[in-house]
Amino acid sequence: MSFLTLTGVQKHFGAFTAVEDFTLEAEKGEFVSFLGPSGCGKTTTLRMIAGFELPSAGRIVINDVDITHRSPNQRNVGMVFQSYALFPNMTVAENIGFGLKVRKRPKEQVQKRVGELLELIHLPDRAGRYPYQLSGGQQQRVALARALAFEPQVLLLDEPLSALDAKIRVSLRNEIRAIQRQLGITTVYVTHDQEEALSLSDRVVVMNEGRIEQIGTPFEIYNFPTTAFVASFVGTLNVLAASVVDAASGRLSVDGQEIRAASVSAPNGSKVSVALRPEIVTIGGEGDGNRLSGKIEDVTFLGSIVRIRVKVGEGAGRLSFDTFNNPSLILPKIGDTLALTFPPEACLLLDAAAEIPALSIDADEA
């Protein structure tokens, strides 16, 4: 039985469609992330759940209650803003207790709850400070506590970590996940950072141009993308041009070198794109796997890893992959020929017309 349900939700701003037919069912206590590039409609959808935007069509239901047309202050939904949105005229304790104060809860109850939340976010000694006296990470933790103080049914987080530096981002996202698990609160998290979405979520909703591209667990989204967009947006991809030799047996030709894919639906002789995750590619190797050789174009030493780029044939494309560094590693030389292996089931077949190179490794490096 789903706890948060969005059914056919749409949002139009004049002629522009920001969100198109968005349908999602989230269980109680589930952590769902909306992942997508800027302007894909993820924040608009979140704001519709919060009540700051009214859907042009569709329904939003929380715990069997239709809240589609309720005002934001009648929804009992907590929200953490990208900019923290702490009230600058109030102390940390006053900020956290605000939701209870406007609900006219007794002072003792407010104080007790504020104390509990300050413990939860590990800032018990900051109760009397003002927001401008806190670091960005501390402010965001206070914003989280404030959103949880009045025990909302659903917690919404709108890119809460994007204004923080990388190190704090990682520690704070672990903290957010731990608190969410501890409280068992249904959570919707908006981000354009795939690593954040994959590491935090029970399920990820990948969005593009106002539409849902795919909903699945992080494992499914990464390993079994159902559209070219998801394949390219989540993780990094090598894309090689190939032609179908024998669809029945999954045989393909990459610049004259034959490889196999787990399943090929395109007709024989047609052009396809073969997408490969970089981590699936290994140097050398024996056995039944696919084998491709090419010339090393570039070797980049990155400390813990070494990134190697190999050109496969003349027009097929390039394969970039990483290998772990160790003191006895002999770095391959530019211009050497290298044999690479990967399993047939790792080959993701995309329509040759699918426009994804902009997000492949090669493009990232450019």
Added chain:
Amino acid sequence: MPDTAADGNKRGARSARPAQRRPLLAWLGVSPFFLFTLLFMFLPAGFLVVGSFLDQEGQPTLQNYADLTTPIVANAYANSIEISAITAIGGGLFGFLLAASVILGGLPPFMRNALMTFSGVASNFAGVPLALAFIYTLGNLGFLTAFINNTFATDIGQAGFSLYSKVGLEIVYMYFQFPLMVLIIAPALDGLKRDWREAAENMGATGFQYWRYVAFPILLPSLMGAVILLFGNAFGAQATAFQLTGGTIPIASIVIGAQIRGDVLHNTGLGFAMAMGMVVIMAMAITGYSLLQRRSERWLK
């Protein structure tokens, strides 16, 4: 290759060199300002201070300050403070409501542009032209007075209104007070983040609770600071009041003029002492404004 401390120092030295040269040019750039303030602020102020301690024969005395408590002087200060306070609070309230309606009320952007342009002009429209404009509009033979008389058969003079009274003077002052409030408070209203309102609503607050607990307290230092500034603005005005009332309403600035320029009341030393009193009140107003503004800026940063 990693940066070394030595590299950093070299870079620091290179970038510091032009910075060492620049202050000279910068000081040269601001020197006209210092010259101006020296000639037209500090020297006259010094002249005032010294003059306020001299009697008519040029002998040192404290009598001028003792005379500040005489009924004429005390009454002038009381009138100035009353008119300034009323027009600061009235103009401040009206200006704030106007600015809030245009900036936060979701009106079309051209309304904001129109209001800001009008405020920029009107806040500087004071002195003789302003007084004459009101005399031609609301004076005994003003066109609005005549219009009301002809259209509604009502003589506003007989009804008790006189432009040349204290109330009339306050109405005229309001003309430049509320636009100044609009100009001062607009940046503070712009500083109210949409996220604050949404966060308050999200936590269950009504619109009234948002204004009571969040928006108004955030704006309060700016509001108070602006009202103080408006008070100072009205307190220092002289030409408008003199042109409008011809000195029949004794306010501090007019009485100072009378003491210094010399007629029946001629006493230069007392005039200087009264001016010193005004300087103190203005200094207090500016200090209060600065303190409140600093607090507001820290919040809105």
